[in-house]
Amino acid sequence: MDRPYAIEMVHITKRFPGIIANDDITLQLKKGEIHALLGENGAGKSTLMSVLFGLYQAEEGIIKKDGVEVSIKDPNDANALGIGMVHQHFKLVECFTVLDNIIMGVEPTKMGFLQKKEARARVMELSERYGLKIDPDALIEDITVGMQQRTEILKMLYRDNEILIFDEPTAVLTPQEIDELMEIMRNLAAEGKSILFISHKLNEIMAVSDRCTVLRKGKYIGTVETKDTSVEQLSAMMVGHDVNFHVQKKPAQPGEVVLNVEHMTVASKMHKKNAVRDVSFKVRKGEIVCIAGIDGNGQTELVYGLTGLEPVAGGKVTMCGTDITKMPIRKRNILGMSHIPEDRHKHGLVLDYSLEDNLVLERYFEPEFTSRAGFLRRDNIRKYAENLIDEYDIRSGQGPITMARSMSGGNQQKAIVAREIDKDPELLVAVQPTRGLDVGAIENVHKELVAQRDAGKAVLLVSLELDEVMDVPDRILVMYEGEIVGELDPKATTQEELGLYMAGAKRDEVKE
Incomplete structure (x- = not known):
């Protein structure tokens, strides 16, 4: 019945x-x-x-x-x-x-x-x-x-x-x-x-x-x-069309080092122990490096330290040869860092601003968008926003003037991805960039990450999605309890082996 x-x-x-x-x-x-x-x-x-x-x-x-x-x-x-x-x-x-x-x-x-x-x-x-x-x-x-x-x-x-x-x-x-x-x-x-x-x-x-x-x-x-x-x-x-579930990419051609992290330590807000402990790694031009791990093993604090959201307790971070360990966030942006944040509401958008204002959040002071007298060039901002909305298929009820708060979570994410990639960064720090996206949009974000890599940019991906970790990067670094416990080649490893590293059951000395 x-x-x-x-x-x-x-x-x-x-x-x-x-x-x-x-x-x-x-x-x-x-x-x-x-x-x-x-x-x-x-x-x-x-x-x-x-x-x-x-x-x-x-x-x-x-x-x-x-x-x-x-x-x-x-x-x-x-x-x-x-x-x-x-x-x-x-x-x-x-x-x-x-x-x-x-x-x-x-x-x-x-x-x-x-x-x-x-x-x-x-x-x-x-x-x-x-x-x-x-x-x-x-x-x-x-x-x-x-x-x-x-x-x-x-x-x-x-x-x-x-x-x-x-x-x-x-x-x-x-x-x-x-x-x-x-x-x-x-x-x-x-x-x-x-x-x-x-x-x-x-x-x-x-x-x-x-x-x-x-x-x-x-x-x-x-x-x-x-x-x-x-x-x-x-x-x-x-x-409405067939989706390709695998990322198409040719072998990486890594160039010189863009990001060099040496013995970095970041304190924890949750407990007395440090959240990131003596972590060192490099990311080069033309490669995607993924930090993998179960949530809560220091990935968030590592990204906060790299992007300037939290102070670093010890160690040194260099980008394009410049010491950025204590540099303010805007200077890091101008130097060529882009950041797709983990929490899109807290660190990615001003929810009560329009979509167009969110798309120029990190660039509004540039001559293209602000006149010498200090007034915003509204026409230029509108035109720029319309181009990005079109290129990245950001769907919203009223186009550029839509309030960010009223958009669906996936379209808020698309707006952040569009803004960060369009800045043409030297280093793209992408933290769970496909969180809350559907298969069609995920396919597009993965293509964008690979396109950045192929254009000679350095990409640091932080992901909790095992399929993404296995499919997108050229190298995987596994974090467990604030330390990097293994470096894996996604072509030569399995999800089971990756899972053992993530659970702390296996560890290697990571070579620089």
Whole structure:
């Protein structure tokens, strides 16, 4: 017997200024199934889920729960109907504890007093039952993004939500955390919860979902049974053409050293030990060097030290023969460093600026964009932005004047990649440059990285994606607990061997 539908979204249309985000979309979620929602960046996936969660109101169409039409005017209505959502960018209060974040808004009280003991017992019971392993007393600002996500999941479970929406849940997780999350999702579905899982990582959809609905440019393309489809078929449905999953590149021709890091040490904010310990390596013209490792092994602090976001506690960093160890960020930029940052909201964009202003953030003072009298040359900025938007397919409702905040995560990322590569840098530091991008956009970013290399630039890639680590660079340096424990040739190694180095089970003395 076919299972009944828990949620039906019928003929939903949602418009924004200059764009139809959802164009007559019908989505049906069966009870107890994991249903994937697949589409490119800006295809309308998050918008559709925001309509279901009451953050947006659709202009046309209806929503049914258990076959009955319902009205969802805000997230409180959604919660009352048992619908919960883990957002792509988490909605947590940084200075509160995990427990306080979970119970916020539904605090148990007696005679007006907060009953935290009961809440804690219930949270710990849920945490045990679903294998979520959280520390209820840790502050959000001190825990990893994987733990923050578990906090968001517990928020939904604590509210007895039956329909769970996961918006790009794996974009910020390590491979191990992704496996754990998949297991958690299977457990939830086995308990009868119905899950909507937004993703554009095809292997995850194949591994965990029962059915998959594909959107493209705001339109419904089709729904398929996952077991009857393939990665190639899904990617073609998603982008409208066949995608090449392997990076095409000729052998590297390394030239002189661009970046020379000698005995670099960076302190940790989390604990007493140093986050980066006595690290030395070189990156040459015409090569892509990848720093690989499980999240939290010092990669972030290494990049902060290189780019000037944090002071270096010891050692020396030289770029193009100039000592930049203590140089301010703008001077590093002018010298030829570009940086695609790990956290696009914190270090990549000014969210309340327009797209065009974000695209000239590091160059607005150049004569092309600022007159001698100190006034911005708005026409030049507009023209420059329009060229980049065109060249990098940055999709936004109102073109150059769109607020960065209102763009989809993947298009925010495209804007940063466009800005950093267009500066024509000597050294490109790319930290998880494809995070949150769909297969078509990933293919383009990888081509750009290889094009930079072939143009004689030095590229330092920092990635947590094993496929990317194996496919894109010419050399791999593995970081474990703040040290470089191995240098591998991607052509001569396997994912298993790489995994052993990343887990600290194997180490070599790294030669300079």
